[in-house]
Amino acid sequence: MSxxxxxGFRFSNRLELDVVWPRLFGWFAVTVCTLGLAWLLVAGQFYxxxxxxxxxxxxxxxxxxxxxxxARMRAAPARLARWSVLSVVTLGAGLVFYSVAVAxxxxxxxxxxxx
Numbered sequence: 052m053s054x055x056x057x058x059g060f061r062f063s064n065r066l067e068l069d070v071v072w073p074r075l076f077g078w079f080a081v082t083v084c085t086l087g088l089a090w091l092l093v094a095g096q097f098y099x100x101x102x103x104x105x106x107x108x109x110x111x112x113x114x115x116x117x118x119x120x121x122a123r124m125r126a127a128p129a130r131l132a133r134w135s136v137l138s139v140v141t142l143g144a145g146l147v148f149y150s151v152a153v154a155x156x157x158x159x160x161x162x163x164x165x166x
Contacts, residue, residue: 059110062118066104074100087143091134094150095122098157107163115166122160 074097082089102120109115137145 057110060115061108062105063108064101064105066101071100087146088135088138090146091131091138091149094153095157098154102157102161107165116163117166118161119164120157120161122157 078089078093082093099120099122102118105118106114107116107118134145134149138149
């Protein structure tokens, strides 16, 4: 079912950098130590954080709701093993495709919670 959205609606992200930097530096260090394989665990958490800090703004600039990601961003052991092998075999290039798959999973589990 398609719903027509009136003009003037937009998304606005309220994520502050002081929330992101500590997590990013920590996970960057872990990712380097694990030769990139930590990205298999952290990618979904960052997508979820980004989505959950996004609000819906109406034509008058008033907040009308927010996005909520209800995805469970836990890596299943079989999935983790499959992507780990793929990432090692492709020398890390598989992580790009993994990131897209996780982003799609996060967006598919996102709903708008209206105020």
